[in-house]
Amino acid sequence: MSNFLKDNQSPLDYVTIKVDENSHISIKDPKKCLNKCENKPCTYYCPTRVFSWEEQSNKIKVDYSRCIECLACPFGCPLNNIDWNFPQGGYGVVYQPNGQ
């Protein structure tokens, strides 16, 4: 994935994430990813690479601790196969002005 920020910076460089022990993202039906989703677009449209394909298990791995809540994935999955909810209880991303 090409990085849209300068100097190989990541969106993760600009935010703080309070990670819950429970994921706010899950794959509804992993078999759909394997059998019906040829290009697996979630592995490249997520700006912080939450999703990756694991060859050994033939499943999408979800590293929800990297999620900046941009809301691309619930709409970007062509098979509507991502269950996504806002983190609750004060968990999740904290945006701060000017990267402070």
Ligand code: SF4
């Ligand atoms: S885009 Fe959707 S269906 Fe395709 S691999 Fe990702 S989660 Fe699975």
Ligand code: SF4
């Ligand atoms: S909401 Fe955005 S950052 Fe979070 S997993 Fe989906 S695409 Fe990635």
